[in-house]
Amino acid sequence: MTDPRLAELARLLPDLKLSTEPGDLEHHGRDWTRRWTPAPLAIAYPATVAEVQGIVRWANGQGVGLVPSGGRTGLSGGAVAAHGELVVTLDRMNRVLDFDPIDRTLTVQPGIALEAVHNAAREHSLIYPVDFAARGSCQIGGNIATNAGGIRVIRYGNTRQWVAGLKVVTGTGELLDLNRGLVKNASGYDFRHLVIGSEGTLGIVVEATLSLTSPPPPSQVMLLAIPAMDALMKVFAEARHSLSLGAFEFFTDRALHHVVAHGARRPFEEDHPFYVVAEFDVPDAAAEAAALAFFEFCLGEGWVVDGVISSSEAQAASLWRLREGITESLAPHKPYKNDVSVRISAVPAFMADMQTLLAAEYPDVDVVWFGHIGDGNLHINVLKPEGLDNAVFVAQCEHVTSLLVDTLHRHGGSISAEHGIGLVKKPWLGSVRSEAEIALMRGIKAVWDPNGIMNPGKLL
Numbered sequence: 001m002t003d004p005r006l007a008e009l010a011r012l013l014p015d016l017k018l019s020t021e022p023g024d025l026e027h028h029g030r031d032w033t034r035r036w037t038p039a040p041l042a043i044a045y046p047a048t049v050a051e052v053q054g055i056v057r058w059a060n061g062q063g064v065g066l067v068p069s070g071g072r073t074g075l076s077g078g079a080v081a082a083h084g085e086l087v088v089t090l091d092r093m094n095r096v097l098d099f100d101p102i103d104r105t106l107t108v109q110p111g112i113a114l115e116a117v118h119n120a121a122r123e124h125s126l127i128y129p130v131d132f133a134a135r136g137s138c139q140i141g142g143n144i145a146t147n148a149g150g151i152r153v154i155r156y157g158n159t160r161q162w163v164a165g166l167k168v169v170t171g172t173g174e175l176l177d178l179n180r181g182l183v184k185n186a187s188g189y190d191f192r193h194l195v196i197g198s199e200g201t202l203g204i205v206v207e208a209t210l211s212l213t214s215p216p217p218p219s220q221v222m223l224l225a226i227p228a229m230d231a232l233m234k235v236f237a238e239a240r241h242s243l244s245l246g247a248f249e250f251f252t253d254r255a256l257h258h259v260v261a262h263g264a265r266r267p268f269e270e271d272h273p274f275y276v277v278a279e280f281d282v283p284d285a286a287a288e289a290a291a292l293a294f295f296e297f298c299l300g301e302g303w304v305v306d307g308v309i310s311s312s313e314a315q316a317a318s319l320w321r322l323r324e325g326i327t328e329s330l331a332p333h334k335p336y337k338n339d340v341s342v343r344i345s346a347v348p349a350f351m352a353d354m355q356t357l358l359a360a361e362y363p364d365v366d367v368v369w370f371g372h373i374g375d376g377n378l379h380i381n382v383l384k385p386e387g388l389d390n391a392v393f394v395a396q397c398e399h400v401t402s403l404l405v406d407t408l409h410r411h412g413g414s415i416s417a418e419h420g421i422g423l424v425k426k427p428w429l430g431s432v433r434s435e436a437e438i439a440l441m442r443g444i445k446a447v448w449d450p451n452g453i454m455n456p457g458k459l460l
């Protein structure tokens with residue numbers, strides 16, 4: 001290590017794995033945004049809590065910024081290291097530490113992949129219900145740092161609901177043991193919930209105790225073709241009324257176009273403006289009959305014009321692929337992503353206003369909508385026209401985002417539903433949080449991380 005700061009770190013923590021290999025710097029210095037050029041000082045691979053504490057204390061002494069790094073599947077630049085920071089990857093801290101059958105909790109290290117958590121829960125005939133397409137790559141520490149949502153929020157809520165305990169190393173190197181898996185703990189400020197969603201700006205999660213639950217009954221998946229925007233939420237209201245919903249997701253014909261071009265099977269002969277993927281419990285024949293009755297009712301009302309119900313797990317998976325494959329199918333087009341939310345009741349009015357705005361501002365650009373419409377969360381992806389310089393494209397999109405922020409404001413929404421603020425949404429934090437709230441955030445940050453070494457420049 002030629003850099004004297006790294007030489008000092010290696011001296012302090014002789015067993016700590018460090019890398020300055022160009023491939024590692026590139027790989028660990030960025031997330032899925034691909035907008036910033038990675039330029040970290042080095043990558044640290046701690047294997048123990050003590051090493052994480054040692055790194056934080058060294059960083060305070062040397063004035064080096066730290067970027068905690070999970071699976072780097074983030075879409076807001078929250079895990080980007082572009083200014084000589086030390087990336088602290090939790091890849092080596094990826095084990096299941098404990099399972100408690102009475103508490104129904106799983107204690108894990110932060111670098112474990114979400115899918116590995118799912119598998120570990122299933123070994124005990126339980127489930128960890130937070131789920132989304134990046135499950136194979138994203139890590140639980142990153143999920144906690146962003147309060148990740150996903151496709152089952154409609155039934156199970158966000159990550160926050162499933163974190164029963166957290167061990168966190170603060171920006172001063174202090175180890176906190178937060179809530180310790182207690183169901184009831186009325187003892188003042190719950191720092192666990194402060195850390196969840198703090199995007200690595202307060203400290204580094206080094207252990208999490210996750211609540212598990214019983215698996216749901218058998219389910220079926222329904223794909224519905226919807227002829228008009230105003231029918232979407234009518235279908236949702238009816239589905240919520242007559243089915244036991246586990247998921248309710250939507251996407252547009254443009255999204256289907258890209259996912260089919262990427263290898264998925266076209267579900268219907270004809271094109272339709274909107275599609276819904278709904279998953280619902282089918283514990284018995286009565287529930288199956290109710291699902292058919294729901295479908296026929298929607299057909300009769302003209303809210304749905306075609307549909308398919310899965311009759312096997314393989315068919316359910318192929319219907320899910322149409323929704324879950326969208327992000328990957330769009331990636332080659334360097335999408336500019338908006339991740340917005342409004343209250344569920346405000347979705348129809350907001351969507352109508354938003355469609356008018358986007359049609360006016362992006363007349364010749366491919367704009368792809370999809371998302372968790374049952375949570376009031378829409379993903380709007382603007383695809384970069386070929387040949388257009390990326391910086392010019394981003395500047396154009398940011399102008400439209402500023403207009404979108406006004407629309408969101410009118411409908412009481414948020415500029416970031418589940419992807420986080422990171423670097424991408426920073427200019428608009430003030431559209432969601434008041435000046436007083438942001439001042440409190442800064443004050444909290446100053447107490448937890450007085451030297452500003454934790455994920456500098458993100459969120460605030």
Ligand code: MLT
Nearest residue numbers: 075133150324327371379
């Ligand atoms: C999703 O819902 O698929 C994720 O939030 C990823 C994305 O928005 O691209």
Ligand code: ZN
Nearest residue numbers: 150371379418
């Ligand atoms: Zn999403």
